[in-house]
Amino acid sequence: MMFSERINRLSGSLIREILSLTQRPGVISFAGGLPAADVMPAFDFSQLPDSLRQYGPSEGESILREKIAAHAQQLGIQATADQVLILSGSQQALDLTAKLFIDPGTPILVEAPTYLAALQNFRLFGAEMHELALQPSGIDPAELAAKAKCHRPAFCYLIPTFQNPSGYCYDAATRQAVARTLDELALPLIEDEPYRELAYDKAERRPLCADLHTAPFIYCGSFSKTATPGLRVGYLVASPTLMPNLIKLKQAADLHTNRIGQWLLANWLDSPAYQEHILKTRAYYRQQRDIMLTALANHCGELATWDTPPGGLFIWARLNQQIDTRRLLQATMAQNVAFMPGEPFFATPVDAAGCIRLNFSHATADAVEQGIAIIKDALQQAFVNQKNCT
Amino acid sequence: MMFSERINRLSGSLIREILSLTQRPGVISFAGGLPAADVMPAFDFSQLPDSLRQYGPSEGESILREKIAAHAQQLGIQATADQVLILSGSQQALDLTAKLFIDPGTPILVEAPTYLAALQNFRLFGAEMHELALQPSGIDPAELAAKAKCHRPAFCYLIPTFQNPSGYCYDAATRQAVARTLDELALPLIEDEPYRELAYDKAERRPLCADLHTAPFIYCGSFSKTATPGLRVGYLVASPTLMPNLIKLKQAADLHTNRIGQWLLANWLDSPAYQEHILKTRAYYRQQRDIMLTALANHCGELATWDTPPGGLFIWARLNQQIDTRRLLQATMAQNVAFMPGEPFFATPVDAAGCIRLNFSHATADAVEQGIAIIKDALQQAFVNQKNCT
Numbered sequence: 001m002m003f004s005e006r007i008n009r010l011s012g013s014l015i016r017e018i019l020s021l022t023q024r025p026g027v028i029s030f031a032g033g034l035p036a037a038d039v040m041p042a043f044d045f046s047q048l049p050d051s052l053r054q055y056g057p058s059e060g061e062s063i064l065r066e067k068i069a070a071h072a073q074q075l076g077i078q079a080t081a082d083q084v085l086i087l088s089g090s091q092q093a094l095d096l097t098a099k100l101f102i103d104p105g106t107p108i109l110v111e112a113p114t115y116l117a118a119l120q121n122f123r124l125f126g127a128e129m130h131e132l133a134l135q136p137s138g139i140d141p142a143e144l145a146a147k148a149k150c151h152r153p154a155f156c157y158l159i160p161t162f163q164n165p166s167g168y169c170y171d172a173a174t175r176q177a178v179a180r181t182l183d184e185l186a187l188p189l190i191e192d193e194p195y196r197e198l199a200y201d202k203a204e205r206r207p208l209c210a211d212l213h214t215a216p217f218i219y220c221g222s223f224s225k226t227a228t229p230g231l232r233v234g235y236l237v238a239s240p241t242l243m244p245n246l247i248k249l250k251q252a253a254d255l256h257t258n259r260i261g262q263w264l265l266a267n268w269l270d271s272p273a274y275q276e277h278i279l280k281t282r283a284y285y286r287q288q289r290d291i292m293l294t295a296l297a298n299h300c301g302e303l304a305t306w307d308t309p310p311g312g313l314f315i316w317a318r319l320n321q322q323i324d325t326r327r328l329l330q331a332t333m334a335q336n337v338a339f340m341p342g343e344p345f346f347a348t349p350v351d352a353a354g355c356i357r358l359n360f361s362h363a364t365a366d367a368v369e370q371g372i373a374i375i376k377d378a379l380q381q382a383f384v385n386q387k388n389c390t
Numbered sequence: 391m392m393f394s395e396r397i398n399r400l401s402g403s404l405i406r407e408i409l410s411l412t413q414r415p416g417v418i419s420f421a422g423g424l425p426a427a428d429v430m431p432a433f434d435f436s437q438l439p440d441s442l443r444q445y446g447p448s449e450g451e452s453i454l455r456e457k458i459a460a461h462a463q464q465l466g467i468q469a470t471a472d473q474v475l476i477l478s479g480s481q482q483a484l485d486l487t488a489k490l491f492i493d494p495g496t497p498i499l500v501e502a503p504t505y506l507a508a509l510q511n512f513r514l515f516g517a518e519m520h521e522l523a524l525q526p527s528g529i530d531p532a533e534l535a536a537k538a539k540c541h542r543p544a545f546c547y548l549i550p551t552f553q554n555p556s557g558y559c560y561d562a563a564t565r566q567a568v569a570r571t572l573d574e575l576a577l578p579l580i581e582d583e584p585y586r587e588l589a590y591d592k593a594e595r596r597p598l599c600a601d602l603h604t605a606p607f608i609y610c611g612s613f614s615k616t617a618t619p620g621l622r623v624g625y626l627v628a629s630p631t632l633m634p635n636l637i638k639l640k641q642a643a644d645l646h647t648n649r650i651g652q653w654l655l656a657n658w659l660d661s662p663a664y665q666e667h668i669l670k671t672r673a674y675y676r677q678q679r680d681i682m683l684t685a686l687a688n689h690c691g692e693l694a695t696w697d698t699p700p701g702g703l704f705i706w707a708r709l710n711q712q713i714d715t716r717r718l719l720q721a722t723m724a725q726n727v728a729f730m731p732g733e734p735f736f737a738t739p740v741d742a743a744g745c746i747r748l749n750f751s752h753a754t755a756d757a758v759e760q761g762i763a764i765i766k767d768a769l770q771q772a773f774v775n776q777k778n779c780t
Contacts, residue, residue: 001578001606002544003635004493004515012638020447032445040443045435053430053618055422057410088478088622088644095643099514103394121642124489125394154392188391216391228443232478232648245393248402252511253485254478258622258648 005104009123014116014344022338028371030358031338033164033313036288039281040228041273043264052259058251060086060235061259064266068221071269072237076210077219079237085246086257090194090222090234094118096249097190097218098125100242101154109147109156111139113345113355115164115192118157129347134163136307138170141177148185155188161205162195165345165357166316167309172204179211186214194222195312197278200286203310209237216242223265226278231261285313285361292360295368299376303383315358321383322354331378337371395494399513404506404734412728418761420748421728423554423703426678429671430618431663433654442649448641450476450625451649454656458611461659462627466600467609469627475636476647480584480612480624484508486639487580487608488515490632491544499537499546501529503735503745505554505582508547519737524553526697528560531567538575545578551595552585555735555747556706557699562594569601576604584612585702587668590676593700599627606632613655615703616668621651675703675751682750685758689766693773705748711773712744721768727761
C-alpha cells in the first residue's frame with residue numbers, strides 16, 4: 001500500500017495527545033485552550049425549523065452570513081454577505097487556505113511562535129515556512145517586507161489579537177504598518193481571530209484586514225470561544241476574488257456546514273443574552289488570568305518572565321534557561337500537571353524552546369496554585385540538571 | 391497572487407449549480423439527490439447533555455462509534471469501534487481518502503460512470519483516473535485485475551449498492567469475485583454506501599469490505615438518507631492500519647464533527663422509530679420510483695432504455711442516440727425541467743454521454759408526468775437535430 005507523499009509530513013496534534021492524557025482523573029491541566037464549561041450558554045431548540053433537516057447551501061445559511069457580514073463591517077472590514085463562508089469550525093479555514101495556496105515547496109510566512117495546528121496543516125500540504133519573530137507589540141514590518149521580497153511567499157498567516165500561544169496583541173502602529181506593507185507587496189493575508197472577544201484590558205483590536213486596500217485577505221472567525229465549540233461552526237470573510245475557489249473547496253470538503261449549529265448561532269448573535277454573556281465570560285476569564293499571574297509571581301519570579309496577556313486564553317512564559325520543555329512536561333506529568341511545551345509552536349524545528357504555554361481558563365484557583373508550584377519545582381530541577389550538563 | 395497548482399483542477403459541483411437553478415419557483419427537478427422532506431424524522435433535543443457544548447474527540451463520540459461498529463458487524467464487516475471515524479458528512483471521507491492516497495499523477499480506479507463529487511475530489515488532488523466499465527451486475531473482475539496490474543493504482547473506488555448515478559447493484563457473484571481480486575492484488579478498496587438502506591426490491595447488499603481478508607479498506611457510510619442530511623454527520627469504517635493517519639487528517643481538517651448531530655443520531659439508531667422510519671421511507675421511495683418508471687414507459691419507450699433500480703434514488707436512462715445531454719438540459723430548463731446530464735459522471739472527458747440521471751425521490755406524481763413529457767419532447771427534437779447534422 002502506497003500513501004501519498006504528504007503523509008510523510010503528517011503529524012498528530014500534540015495538543016490533542018496531551019489533552020487525552022489530561023482526561024485522567026486528578027490531572028491539573030494548563031495545556032488545552034478549552035473554554036470553561038461554566039460560561040457556555042444553553043441553547044433553545046424549540047423553534048428549530050423543519051426545513052433545516054434538508055441539505056443546505058455550501059456557502060452557509062443566508063441569515064448567518066448576513067449577520068457575520070454586519071459584524072465584520074462593525075470591525076471595519078468592508079465585506080458583504082457574499083464574502084462570508086460558513087465553515088465546520090474555524091480550523092477548516094486552515095484546510096481550505098492550504099488547498100487554495102500550497103503546493104509542495106510553496107513559501108509562506110508565519111509568526112514565531114504560532115498556532116501549532118496551523119503549522120501542521122501548512123506542513124501537511126508541503127509549505128516551506130519562513131518565520132517572523134514575534135514581540136509583544138507584534139511582528140516587525142521591516143522583517144515582513146524583507147522576507148517577502150526574499151522568499152516570494154504565497155501568503156502571510158498572522159494572529160494579531162491575543163495571539164496563540166503568546167497572548168500578545170499587536171499595537172495600533174504595528175497593525176497599520178503591517179497592513180501598509182502587505183498592501184505594498186500585494187501579499188495575501190490570512191488573519192486568524194478566534195480570541196478577539198476574550199478581551200480583559202484595553203488593547204487595540206482593529207483587524208488588519210480592515211486596513212487592507214489591495215492585498216487579498218481571508219479573515220477567520222470562530223464561535224467556539226463566545227458560544228460553544230461543540231457546535232463546530234466557524235466562518236471566514238474573504239476578498240471577492242478568493243470566494244469562488246473557497247466555496248468550491250468547501251463543497252468538495254464536506255458539502256456544507258451543519259444547519260442546526262448555524263441556526264442556533266444566528267439566533268444567539270441577536271439575543272440580548274449575547275452581549276451579557278460576552279461580558280460575563282470576560283469577567284470570569286480575567287479573574288482566572290489574574291489568579292494564574294499571582295501564582296506565577298509567587299512561585300516562578302526567579303525562573304521565568306512573562307507579559308500580562310490583555311486577552312485570550314494563554315500566558316507565554318519565557319524561561320530563564322533555554323531548556324527542552326517537552327522533557328519538562330514529562331517531569332510535571334509524573335506529578336499530574338500538564339502544560340503545552342513551546343517547541344511545537346515554531347515552524348523551524350527547535351531543540352529547546354525555553355518557553356511554555358499556560359492556559360488559565362479551565363483550572364480552579366486551588367489547582368492553579370498547586371500546579372504552578374509543581375511546575376516551579378520541575379523548573380528548578382531542570383535548571384540544575386542543565387547546569388550540571390554544561 | 392499565486393494559487394496552488396491544484397486550483398487549475400478545481401471544478402465546481404455541476405450538481406450544486408443545477409440545484410441552485412432548480413430553486414426557481416415552478417421548476418420540476420429530477421436533478422438532485424435530495425431526500426424527500428416528508429419522510430425525515432423530527433428530533434427531540436430535550437435530553438441533550440450540557441457536556442456536548444465543549445470540544446469533543448476527533449474520532450467522534452464513543453457511543454456513536456460503538457453503535458456503528460455493531461451495525462458494520464451485522465453487515466459482515468469485522469470491525470471494532472476503534473475502526474470507526476465520525477465525519478462531517480460522508481463526503482468528508484472522499485477528502486480524507488484523497489489526502490491519504492493521492493499525489494499529482496497517482497493512478498486510481500473508478501467505475502464509469504461514478505459519483506461526480508468523488509471525481510471532483512480525486513481530480514482536485516491530481517489523481518490519474520482509470521475507468522472500469524459498469525454493467526447492471528457490477529464491474530468486470532477481469533478488467534479490474536488487468537487495469538490494476540497495468541496502472542498500479544493506489545486504490546479502487548466503488549459504489550456496489552444502488553450505485554450513483556446508475557442505480558445498479560452488484561450481484562452476489564460479482565461481489566465475491568471483486569473482493570477476491572482485490573485481496574489477490576492487496577489493492578485498497580474505498581466502498582461508498584450512502585444508499586444501502588433505500589432498498590425496494592430483493593438485491594444482494596453484502597458490502598465488499600465484508601469479504602476482504604488482506605486488502606485494506608475504507609467503508610463510507612451516511613445518515614443523510616436514513617435520517618437528515620442537514621445534520622452533516624457521516625462516518626467511515628477502515629482497516630486498523632489506515633486509522634491513525636485518517637484520525638490525524640480528520641483533526642487537521644476540522645478538529646471533530648459537531649456533537650449535537652452525533653448525539654441525535656446515536657439516540658435515533660436505537661429508537662423503535664428507526665426501523666419503522668426505514669420501512670416507511672422505502673415504501674414511499676418505491677412508490678415514487680414506480681411512478682417515474684411508468685411515466686418513462688409511457689413517454690420514452692422509443693427513445694431510451696433503462697433498468698429498474700432495486701434501490702437508491704436514481705434511474706439511469708441510456709438514450710437511443712449518443713447526444714450531448716448538457717445541451718439537452720438547456721432545452722428542458724427552458725421549460726423549467728431539470729435532470730442531471732451524464733457527461734460529468736465519467737472520469738474520462740466525454741463529448742456526448744447519451745445517458746441522463748433522473749432522481750425520483752422528490753417530485754410529485756403530477757410533476758413527474760409533466761416533466762418526463764417535456765424531456766420526451768426535448769429528446770425527440772434533439773434526435774432530429776442530431777440526424778440532420780450527420
